[in-house]
Amino acid sequence: MVENHIGGILDREWTVTVGLAERQGDLLDDVTRFCDETLPENSIYAVLHRERDRLFPDEMFADLFSDRGRRSVPPSVVATVMVLQRLEGLSDREAVERYSFDARWRYAAGVGGYDCGGWASFAHTVLVDMRARLGASDDDRRIFNVTVEAAAAAGLVGVKRVLDSTPLYDAVATMDTITLIRSAIRGLLKVADDELEAELRSVLSSGDDYASSAKPQIDWDDPTAREALIDSRAKDAFACLAVLDGRELDVAVAEAAELLAKVVGQDLEESVDGRFRIARRVSKDRIISTVDPEARHGHKTSSRGFDGYKGHAAVDPDSEIITDTTVTPGNAGDASVAEDLIDDLLDDHGDTETEDPAPQGPTTQGPTTTSGTKRGGGKGRRPGRNKNNKAAARTGRAEARRSARKARLERSRAKSAGRDERNARRAVYGDAAYGTGEFLSRLEQAGIEPMCKTQLAHAPGGRFSKEQFAINLDDDTVICPAGATADIDWGADGGGMAHFDEHCANCPLAEYCTTAKGGRTIRIGPHEEVLARARQRQADPEWATNYRATRPKVERKLGHLMRRKHGGRRARVRGNRKVDADFNLLAAAQNLARLAVLGLRSTVTGWAVPTP
Numbered sequence: 001m002v003e004n005h006i007g008g009i010l011d012r013e014w015t016v017t018v019g020l021a022e023r024q025g026d027l028l029d030d031v032t033r034f035c036d037e038t039l040p041e042n043s044i045y046a047v048l049h050r051e052r053d054r055l056f057p058d059e060m061f062a063d064l065f066s067d068r069g070r071r072s073v074p075p076s077v078v079a080t081v082m083v084l085q086r087l088e089g090l091s092d093r094e095a096v097e098r099y100s101f102d103a104r105w106r107y108a109a110g111v112g113g114y115d116c117g118g119w120a121s122f123a124h125t126v127l128v129d130m131r132a133r134l135g136a137s138d139d140d141r142r143i144f145n146v147t148v149e150a151a152a153a154a155g156l157v158g159v160k161r162v163l164d165s166t167p168l169y170d171a172v173a174t175m176d177t178i179t180l181i182r183s184a185i186r187g188l189l190k191v192a193d194d195e196l197e198a199e200l201r202s203v204l205s206s207g208d209d210y211a212s213s214a215k216p217q218i219d220w221d222d223p224t225a226r227e228a229l230i231d232s233r234a235k236d237a238f239a240c241l242a243v244l245d246g247r248e249l250d251v252a253v254a255e256a257a258e259l260l261a262k263v264v265g266q267d268l269e270e271s272v273d274g275r276f277r278i279a280r281r282v283s284k285d286r287i288i289s290t291v292d293p294e295a296r297h298g299h300k301t302s303s304r305g306f307d308g309y310k311g312h313a314a315v316d317p318d319s320e321i322i323t324d325t326t327v328t329p330g331n332a333g334d335a336s337v338a339e340d341l342i343d344d345l346l347d348d349h350g351d352t353e354t355e356d357p358a359p360q361g362p363t364t365q366g367p368t369t370t371s372g373t374k375r376g377g378g379k380g381r382r383p384g385r386n387k388n389n390k391a392a393a394r395t396g397r398a399e400a401r402r403s404a405r406k407a408r409l410e411r412s413r414a415k416s417a418g419r420d421e422r423n424a425r426r427a428v429y430g431d432a433a434y435g436t437g438e439f440l441s442r443l444e445q446a447g448i449e450p451m452c453k454t455q456l457a458h459a460p461g462g463r464f465s466k467e468q469f470a471i472n473l474d475d476d477t478v479i480c481p482a483g484a485t486a487d488i489d490w491g492a493d494g495g496g497m498a499h500f501d502e503h504c505a506n507c508p509l510a511e512y513c514t515t516a517k518g519g520r521t522i523r524i525g526p527h528e529e530v531l532a533r534a535r536q537r538q539a540d541p542e543w544a545t546n547y548r549a550t551r552p553k554v555e556r557k558l559g560h561l562m563r564r565k566h567g568g569r570r571a572r573v574r575g576n577r578k579v580d581a582d583f584n585l586l587a588a589a590q591n592l593a594r595l596a597v598l599g600l601r602s603t604v605t606g607w608a609v610p611t612p
């Protein structure tokens with residue numbers, strides 16, 4: 001038994017053996033002849049018809065099936081249908097209908113008309129089963145990887161990347177606090193065995209049987225009634241958790257109890273009279289639905305919020321091929337996955353981590369000056385930084401995927417070596433969300449040109465910004481606009497603080513600088529020099545022109561990914577991993593459409609596109 005792609009339980013019959021598609025084709029078949037004559041060569045249907053068996057042959061999916069049992073629908077046919085389904089934004093039933101009755105789909109899948117002996121139709125659950133098999137495999141991104149490998153072999157994947165993200169709205173309704181608590185208690189009662197359920201029910205004091213998902217019937221305009229409802233359900237939740245405290249629980253009960261604990265912990269606070277009420281704060285990592293507990297409230301801009309996930313993509317700006325994707329909860333920062341998105345760029349060039357990058361000479365931005373790395377002097381020492389934290393945090397699954405993809409890309413790139421003069425220089429483009437000190441440092445260490453915008457410092461009320469203070473890391477001092485000097489006190493996090501306290505008391509410029517009674521303080525980040533260099537770089541008009549000409553290309557690509565309603569902006573599955581797999585398949589479909597436009601063909605020497 002395995003959980004399927006739509007959250008149900010699927011009977012996994014591993015005794016199904018891989019079905020093999022007919023590769024010869026029937027030259028006299030009406031559908032094939034008609035499509036050969038009418039479809040343009042660079043339509044995705046023509047490319048899939050022509051190259052399907054090289055892109056994703058049945059053997060590529062053999063590990064998903066047993067070596068005994070009945071034959072499956074040939075996976076090359078199913079993969080073709082999955083790609084077209086994602087490209088056209090169709091449900092499983094709609095996709096199978098198109099396969100059965102649309103001549104172009106049959107042509108693309110290589111099954112021709114109904115006299116060919118190919119599969120006339122199949123149940124929509126075949127698509128569900130295929131996704132479940134892929135999801136349970138070691139390489140659930142194989143269809144996407146094939147598109148990137150073909151593009152790389154054809155010389156279409158260079159050494160520039162543009163990064164961006166887009167909101168993916170969750171497939172479930174966002175819950176209010178009372179619905180969250182009731183739903184979590186109901187979930188716990190559901191997974192408990194009869195004995196435990198009876199024990200849990202015996203401590204419920206609200207009178208709620210938690211049988212229905214409907215909201216309790218109270219006068220919602222009456223604040224006292226609302227408060228009593230919250231308090232009673234909170235006490236039920238804590239009573240259940242008290243029953244389970246310290247016990248050895250099976251996995252399902254433990255997970256349900258953990259979810260209940262998180263839900264009551266994030267939204268409630270206890271008043272002095274012992275009553276529970278909704279807390280007047282929003283928890284940082286707040287669960288918004290017990291049906292999809294991994295979805296989060298996120299912001300694409302400060303004024304535009306959404307509930308769900310973020311789809312992140314890396315795009316080659318020259319060919320507009322998507323080279324990598326990932327999905328995170330909606331509240332994850334864009335820079336948190338930036339390194340993963342360009343791992344092929346970092347690794348394929350023998351990048352090794354080194355100490356801090358050598359500074360490129362003194363940097364001046366307005367009166368602010370940073371130069372050299374701190375090498376003694378001053379009041380403190382900057383502690384060493386653990387640059388391997390991110391790598392250590394990667395899951396084993398992501399590492400395995402990364403290694404497999406890297407090996408394949410290396411093979412593909414080896415074939416196309418020497419073809420990429422236009423890509424002589426590695427560069428990564430991104431908006432201000434990627435212009436963090438940590439990510440820019442990583443790019444500099446790897447010798448990659450950082451083309452990510454960095455936020456300029458601002459101070460509230462139009463007062464002196466940090467830019468107007470001269471930061472000198474050689475002697476660990478900061479000089480303010482009034483000429484006062486403060487030492488930098490370095491902290492354990494690699495950052496420091498300069499306090500101008502005694503200088504500010506009688507300063508004539510104080511009204512333009514600070515309202516703090518203790519005087520102005522300037523925070524020095526662990527990556528201060530890198531950020532200073534980035535701000536200096538982006539002030540160059542040539543840099544700005546290059547940035548404006550290149551970065552928007554990723555927005556157009558994300559627009560392509562989101563243009564279909566079903567499975568585009570609105571996720572059609574639940575859970576980070578499934579949304580990730582769905583977004584990745586969508587990117588594969590877009591890559592194939594792009595490769596078709598570029599005229600991808602297999603030749604005796606490998607993949608190629610016509611040279612302009």
Ligand code: SF4
Pocket residue numbers: 480481482483484500503504505507508509510513514519520
């Ligand atoms: S208020 Fe303090 S930090 Fe600001 S300019 Fe005056 S002395 Fe310098």
